[in-house]
Amino acid sequence: MNSAAITAQPIASPHAHGGNSVTRTMFRVQMALVPATLYGFWLFGWPSFFLWLLTILSCLGFEALALKMMGVTRIKRTLFDGSALLTGWLLAMTLPPWAPWWVAVVGGFIAIVIGKQVFGGVGQNVFNPAMVARVALLVSFPVPLTMWVSPLPLTSLAAPDFIDGLRIFLTSLPQPDAMASASLLGHAKTELSRGIDLFHSLAGEHAPALSWIGARSGSLGESASLLILAGGIYLIGVGIISWHTPAAVLAGLAIPAAIGHAVDPGHYLSVSAHMLSGAAMLGAFFIATDYVTSPNTPAGQIVFGLGVGFMTWVIRTWGGYPEGMAFAVLLMNALTPVIDRFIKPRILGRDRKGKPLDIPESKGA
Amino acid sequence: MGFMNFFQHFLSDDWGVHPDDHKRPAADQPVRIMPVPAKLYLPLQQHLGGPARPAVLVGQKVKKGELIAEAQGMVSAPIHAPTSGTIAAVTEITAPHPSGLTLPAIILDADGADEWCELQGCDDPFALSAAEIGKRVAAAGVVGMGGAAFPSAVKLSGAARASVSTLVMNGGECEPYLSCDDRLMRDAAAGIVDGIRIMLHATGAKVALVGIEDNKPEAIAAMQAAAAGFDAVQIRPVPARYPMGSEKQLIQVLTGIEVPADGRPADIGVIVHNVGTALAVRAAVREGKPLISRLVTVNGNCASQPGNIEVRIGTLAEEVIAFAGGLKGEGIGLARRVMGGPMMGMQIPHWRVPVVKGTSGILAFDAVEVAEQEPNPCIRCGSCVKACPMGLLPLEMSSRIRNEVYGEAIDLGLKDCIACGCCAYVCPSKIPLVQYFVHAKGELAAQDRAKLRTDATKKLALQRQERLEREAREKAEAAAKRKAEREAAAAAKAAAQTESVG
Numbered sequence: 001m002n003s004a005a006i007t008a009q010p011i012a013s014p015h016a017h018g019g020n021s022v023t024r025t026m027f028r029v030q031m032a033l034v035p036a037t038l039y040g041f042w043l044f045g046w047p048s049f050f051l052w053l054l055t056i057l058s059c060l061g062f063e064a065l066a067l068k069m070m071g072v073t074r075i076k077r078t079l080f081d082g083s084a085l086l087t088g089w090l091l092a093m094t095l096p097p098w099a100p101w102w103v104a105v106v107g108g109f110i111a112i113v114i115g116k117q118v119f120g121g122v123g124q125n126v127f128n129p130a131m132v133a134r135v136a137l138l139v140s141f142p143v144p145l146t147m148w149v150s151p152l153p154l155t156s157l158a159a160p161d162f163i164d165g166l167r168i169f170l171t172s173l174p175q176p177d178a179m180a181s182a183s184l185l186g187h188a189k190t191e192l193s194r195g196i197d198l199f200h201s202l203a204g205e206h207a208p209a210l211s212w213i214g215a216r217s218g219s220l221g222e223s224a225s226l227l228i229l230a231g232g233i234y235l236i237g238v239g240i241i242s243w244h245t246p247a248a249v250l251a252g253l254a255i256p257a258a259i260g261h262a263v264d265p266g267h268y269l270s271v272s273a274h275m276l277s278g279a280a281m282l283g284a285f286f287i288a289t290d291y292v293t294s295p296n297t298p299a300g301q302i303v304f305g306l307g308v309g310f311m312t313w314v315i316r317t318w319g320g321y322p323e324g325m326a327f328a329v330l331l332m333n334a335l336t337p338v339i340d341r342f343i344k345p346r347i348l349g350r351d352r353k354g355k356p357l358d359i360p361e362s363k364g365a
Numbered sequence: 366m367g368f369m370n371f372f373q374h375f376l377s378d379d380w381g382v383h384p385d386d387h388k389r390p391a392a393d394q395p396v397r398i399m400p401v402p403a404k405l406y407l408p409l410q411q412h413l414g415g416p417a418r419p420a421v422l423v424g425q426k427v428k429k430g431e432l433i434a435e436a437q438g439m440v441s442a443p444i445h446a447p448t449s450g451t452i453a454a455v456t457e458i459t460a461p462h463p464s465g466l467t468l469p470a471i472i473l474d475a476d477g478a479d480e481w482c483e484l485q486g487c488d489d490p491f492a493l494s495a496a497e498i499g500k501r502v503a504a505a506g507v508v509g510m511g512g513a514a515f516p517s518a519v520k521l522s523g524a525a526r527a528s529v530s531t532l533v534m535n536g537g538e539c540e541p542y543l544s545c546d547d548r549l550m551r552d553a554a555a556g557i558v559d560g561i562r563i564m565l566h567a568t569g570a571k572v573a574l575v576g577i578e579d580n581k582p583e584a585i586a587a588m589q590a591a592a593a594g595f596d597a598v599q600i601r602p603v604p605a606r607y608p609m610g611s612e613k614q615l616i617q618v619l620t621g622i623e624v625p626a627d628g629r630p631a632d633i634g635v636i637v638h639n640v641g642t643a644l645a646v647r648a649a650v651r652e653g654k655p656l657i658s659r660l661v662t663v664n665g666n667c668a669s670q671p672g673n674i675e676v677r678i679g680t681l682a683e684e685v686i687a688f689a690g691g692l693k694g695e696g697i698g699l700a701r702r703v704m705g706g707p708m709m710g711m712q713i714p715h716w717r718v719p720v721v722k723g724t725s726g727i728l729a730f731d732a733v734e735v736a737e738q739e740p741n742p743c744i745r746c747g748s749c750v751k752a753c754p755m756g757l758l759p760l761e762m763s764s765r766i767r768n769e770v771y772g773e774a775i776d777l778g779l780k781d782c783i784a785c786g787c788c789a790y791v792c793p794s795k796i797p798l799v800q801y802f803v804h805a806k807g808e809l810a811a812q813d814r815a816k817l818r819t820d821a822t823k824k825l826a827l828q829r830q831e832r833l834e835r836e837a838r839e840k841a842e843a844a845a846k847r848k849a850e851r852e853a854a855a856a857a858k859a860a861a862q863t864e865s866v867g
Contacts, residue, residue, distance in 0.1 A: 011463040012800040014786030015728070016384060016541065016707040017736040020793040022744055081741065123742040242751075296747035296758065345756040347778045348613060349626035354778070356626035360633060 022122075026082025028240050032231030033089060033286070039227055040097065040220030043151040046165025048097035048220060051104055054169075055095070058108030059088030066117035083122050087111050090130040090286060093221030094279055094326070095137075098149050101170055103141065107133040127333045128293045131326045138321070148183050148217040183218050185277045185322040188269060197266035221282035225275070232285025241289040244301040249284035250275065252309020260317065268317065278316070279325035283308065287325070293333040300336075300343040307332045380754040381606045381614070382787045384541045384708070386580055391664045392544030394672035396552060399688045401448045401475050405679030406458050406719040407433070408470040412508040413515045414440030419471055425452045428482035430655050433471055436503065442516040442722075443506045445655035447677035450475040461704050461721055465714035473679065484653035490563045495525045498567040498650055505649030506656050506722075510641030511535055511546075511610065512705055514723030517642050524568040527631040532570040533619055534561055536577040536584065536640040537603065537610030540706025543726045545660040546640050548673045550577065550584035553644055554591035560643030561598050563650050568636060573598045574619045575640070580605040607708060608785040612637045614754050626781055661720055663689040667699045667729035676720050682727050683716035692729055700735045703728040708786040741794040749788035749798060755781050759788035763801040771809055779805060 041049050063084035067075045091107050114136075115129030116122070138145045152159045160168055184202075191201030221228065235241045253274050260268030274280060279287065288294060288308045295304050308328045315324025346352050410416035415438035427433060427446040434444040453472040460468035487493060487501075503518035524532075538546040550557060561573045575592070577585050579602045592598040603609055603618050613624045615637065622633050630636055641660070648654040657678055663686060664671040670690030682704065686692060692699060703710045704724055720727075749759035757778045765774040779802060788798040 011712050012797060012803045013710055013712075013784070014708045014790050014799065015701055015703050015710065015712065015730060015735055016790060017738075017795065018382065018384065018791050019736065020748065020791060021795070022741055022793045025744075025746065025793050077741075083744070121742065123744045291744050291746040296745060296750045296760065340761075344758060344777075345750065345753075347626065347756045347781050348617070348754070349624050349628075349781065350778075354776075356628070357623060359625050359628045 022081045022083070025240055026086050028238060029086055029235065029286070030082065030089060032234050032240075033093070034231075036224045036227035036231060036282075037089075037093070037220060039224045040093075042154050043223055044097035044149065044220070045152055045154050045159045046162055047160065047168045050101070050165060050169040051095060051097060051099055052089070052092040052220065054101055054104035055092035055108055056085055056088035058105045059084045059091070059112050062109050062112040063117070066113055067121075070117070070121075078122065081122065084112060084116075087116070087129045090221075090282075091133050093282055093286075094130070094134050094219050096145060096147050096149070097220055098147065098168060099144050103137060103144055106141075107137050110136045123292055125292055126336075127330050128287060128290050131287060131329045131333075134326045135330060138326070146186065148186075148219075150217050151223070183222075183277065183322065184216070184273060185269075185316060188273075189316075189322040192267065198269065199266055218277075219279075221286075222278055222280075225281045228281040228285060232281070235285065235289075241285070242298060242301065244298045245289045245294060245305040246284040248302045248305025249288050249309040249312075250280070252306035252311075253280060253313050254309070256310060256313045260313075274313065274316070278312075278323040280312070283312070283325040283329060287329055288332075293329075293336060295336055295339045295343065297340070297343055297345050300339045303339055303343065304332050304336065307335065379751065380756075380787075381608060382752050382790050383605070384607055384790065386605065387542045387664065388544045388547065388580070391542070391662055391671035391673065392547050392581075394670075396548055396660065396673050396675055397689070398675045399677070399680065399685065401477070401479055401677055402680050402684050403475055404453070404681075405447055405450075405473040405475065405677060406470055406681060407444055407447070407473065407679040408458065408460065408468045408719065408721060409434050409444065410468060411444065411514060411678070411721040411723065412442040413513065414438060414442070414519075416469070417441060417444050419455050421452045421471070423452050423454060426450070426476075427452060427473070428480050430484060430657060431482045432655075433473070436506075436516075440516055440519050442508050442518075443504065443655075444471070445506055445657050446473055447657040447679050448473070448475045449478050449480040459714070459718050461711060461713060461718045461724065463712045463714070470719075486651055486653040488651075490650045491566050493566075493650070495567045495569065496522070498563065499525070501650050501653070502567075502646055505645070505654065507642065507645045507649050508656070508722045509639055510645060510659060510723070510725070511639035512709070512723050512725050514721070517638065517646060520636055520638070521564065521567050524570070524631055524636040528634070529568050529570050529631055529636050530572070530634040531620060531636075532561070532565055532568060532573040533616055533630075533635055533637045534573055534575040534640055534643065535610050535612075535615055535637055536575055536581075536588070537615055538581070539578060539605070539607045539610040540708050540710075540725075541607070542664040542728055543662045543706050544664075545662045545673050545725050547581045547584050548662075549641055549644060549660055550581070551587050554584075554587040556647055557588070557640050557643045558591040558595060558598055559651075560645070560647030562595060563646055564638060564643060565597055570636070571597065575600045576603045576609070576615050576619050577601070578603055578605040578609055607787065608754055608783070611754065611783055611785060613783070656722055659720070659722065659724070661685060661724055662726040663728075664726060665703075665729040666731040666734050667692045667696065669693045678722055679719050681716065682713070682718050682720065685720060685727055686716060686729065696729075698731045699729055700732040700737070701730045703730060707734075708790065709784065736795075738795045740796045743794055743796060746793060748791040748793060752787040752791045754785060754787060755783060757782060759798045759802075762805075763796065763798050766801045766805040771805055771812075774805055775809070779809075782806075 064075055064079050067078055088108060091111055111129040111133035115132035116125045119125040188201055232246055236243050254271050257271045257274040261270045288305055295301050311328035311331055312324045315327055350356055417434035418437045420435045421433045428449045429446055431446045432443055433446050436443045451474045453474045455471050457467035458470045460466055499518045499522040507517040508514040536546055536550055565573055575588060585602050589600045592600050601619055608614055616630055616635050617623055624630050624633060645656050658675055660673050661676045662673050674689055676685055702713045704713050705711055705726055743760055745760060753759055762774045762777045762779055782802050784799050786799050
């Protein structure tokens with residue numbers, strides 16, 4: 001191939017560049033995650049910070065190792081393009097905040113090595129690496145991956161200090177029962193399976209709270225829906241993502257939820273419960289919008305997003321797991337090449353099928 | 366504006382890019398007129414179509430405006446002496462092209478007198494027939510001044526035949542850094558409007574829509590003042606957005622009509638000309654003056670005095686830059702030399718390349734402006750899809766070309782690509798997408814040529830085989846015939862002998 005000849009020394013125009021870069025794009029996404037992450041640290045304390053840090057570090061470590069093994073000569077350039085860091089960050093956002101250290105390491109390995117580098121590295125992976133790791137961890141280690149804790153804000157007396165936090169993180173001691181708590185989706189699913197409908201299960205004293213500001217158990221990324229939403233709107237505003245995917249994901253989840261809830265409120269959760277639970281917001285704005293694994297055209301993104309939202313609702317409602325966002329994203333990732341194949345933009349001067357527009361008879365030369 | 370930009374992301378019809386235009390301060394400087402240099406280098410091919418054929422001999426004395434090379438073929442343009450002097454040579458010089466290859470050219474030694482030949486003007490061009498105007502424009506060697514340099518007369522007469530109703534005048538000048546059209550519209554608005562009216566007359570079009578990007582308020586005001594009183598000439602400010610000055614895009618914005626993919630603008634009753642071309646048409650028809658000079662923008666961070674300069678065709682870029690004040694620090698920090706605009710212009714290997722009829726700019730870029738970086742892998746962000754004004758999928762096309770699956774690249778619309786450079790401009794991975802497309806188009810053209818050659822060879826071989834078979838067959842038939850005749854004769858002889866014996 002003459003790809004070397006093509007790229008060796010570009011002589012073709014343009015002789016100017018808009019200044020955007022992969023690093024800058026990744027940096028902006030990370031900035032959008034900062035508020036929700038900091039708020040999560042405050043809610044869940046030091047263990048969540050250690051988990052976040054080690055997940056990112058192990059992603060970077062495995063990325064460096066994989067690049068080295070593949071014989072990439074300029075490891076630093078690829079390593080610090082921000083993509084591995086972002087993968088680690090997103091993965092950490094979806095883990096139980098008090099998960100032990102080895103979850104971070106195993107997660108980092110699955111995300112980077114199996115989810116990304118095996119496919120050929122950045123831009124080549126079919127599935128969202130963070131979601132591959134999330135699902136693999138959930139399926140392999142269901143207990144630590146469903147061990148949620150109630151928020152214990154850093155300022156509260158019961159919150160573990162730095163040393164205690166490190167101990168919780170490193171020794172993975174069984175958490176005191178008082179602190180363990182189910183997420184709303186898990187609670188509802190468990191109770192439904194015992195034959196208790198939502199009127200009773202959600203009205204009870206132990207029912208998980210649901211709130212926009214996130215004072216409830218959950219992962220870093222699901223607690224503060226409002227902050228995630230704000231980060232997502234920032235990304236749309238600066239043009240990093242378009243509105244199509246998030247809007248479609250939320251619509252795909254909200255529409256069936258509204259219908260189900262209207263038909264049988266005893267068995268189907270309300271729209272707000274779906275919107276504010278699990279990874280709905282994080283998934284819509286940060287996961288489903290992943291460039292590599294989602295379609296490139298606005299119409300394709302709408303189809304993709306609707307699919308993710310709808311599949312999430314189906315899995316949450318009838319599936320074996322309380323949360324379905326990660327599974328839904330992976331399923332739609334697999335469909336992305338098909339969507340991209342069938343949904344293409346219309347070329348100027350051609351119809352949707354690619355045939356040239358008709359030349360008007362009267363004017364034909 | 367911040368809110369509007371924010372809001373624009375919610376509208377999907379957001380083709381093209383909004384580069385920093387870098388037009389000022391060059392655009393605000395008064396035009397400087399460059400004296401005639403001692404030597405002029407005139408390539409025989411300064412236009413699209415067939416090269417011109419030299420019509421002078423070495424050593425011959427010519428006057429300013431005299432024909433020195435004549436048009437050859439249906440689509441071609443003649444070349445005239447930009448000043449008076451002696452023909453020094455007909456030879457090869459470096460072409461204005463990134464390859465640095467050479468091109469046949471005429472070299473003229475100026476005599477310093479700058480004496481015009483006899484010109485045949487016309488006081489009332491509106492009394493002339495469309496065909497006569499076309500003839501005069503062709504004889505004056507006028508070509509599109511926007512950069513593509515298509516012979517203007519061919520377009521004018523084609524339009525007259527195709528019963529064109531709308532003349533779209535391109536004053537968009539959407540390329541960053543360039544301001545020669547802006548300057549012309551500010552300084553010679555009346556002449557441009559006159560030229561537009563001559564073109565309306567020559568094409569039979571009812572109305573001329575002059576599209577000017579709204580980042581040129583002075584040009585819009587000047588053109589509006591000059592067009593006042595001429596209802597057929599309408600000045601239409603258009604949003605500043607690259608590539609607004611591209612034919613298909615400008616037509617769609619001004620008329621709302623889309624040019625069919627396999628058609629030309631004339632097919633939908635429109636033709637497009639550059640505003641600079643209107644001025645050249647006016648000079649050709651009213652004064653009989655051929656196209657021998659043009660306005661060139663000298664710009665870029667390395668140019669010490671950016672501005673617009675009126676230059677004789679054939680002047681070396683080196684001399685234009687020297688006249689314009691030279692390069693900052695004797696050219697230290699110069700990263701790239703470009704002829705034309707930064708988005709679609711050509712990189713040139715050195716400055717000893719002449720200004721031709723289509724040269725709109727001479728740009729001296731430093732490393733910051735060029736922002737040359739090694740490409741990273743594609744992250745499929747889709748920025749190029751959003752930016753493409755043609756509705757193509759640059760990332761998919763480039764991945765096919767990388768794997769040499771050219772057929773699929775064509776199916777994806779490779780041939781609709783106008784090489785505007787928006788995709789490469791926005792690419793966060795700095796992938797030289799246009800380079801891929803140009804490479805693929807070249808490769809396909811080579812394949813087509815190779816196919817033609819093998820087809821021709823195959824045809825010849827088949828014909829030869831047929832001929833040989835036919836000859837063999839004929840030989841065999843003739844031999845059989847002779848043999849039969851011989852046998853018949855022998856039989857007859859034998860029969861006769863038997864008879865005589867009996």
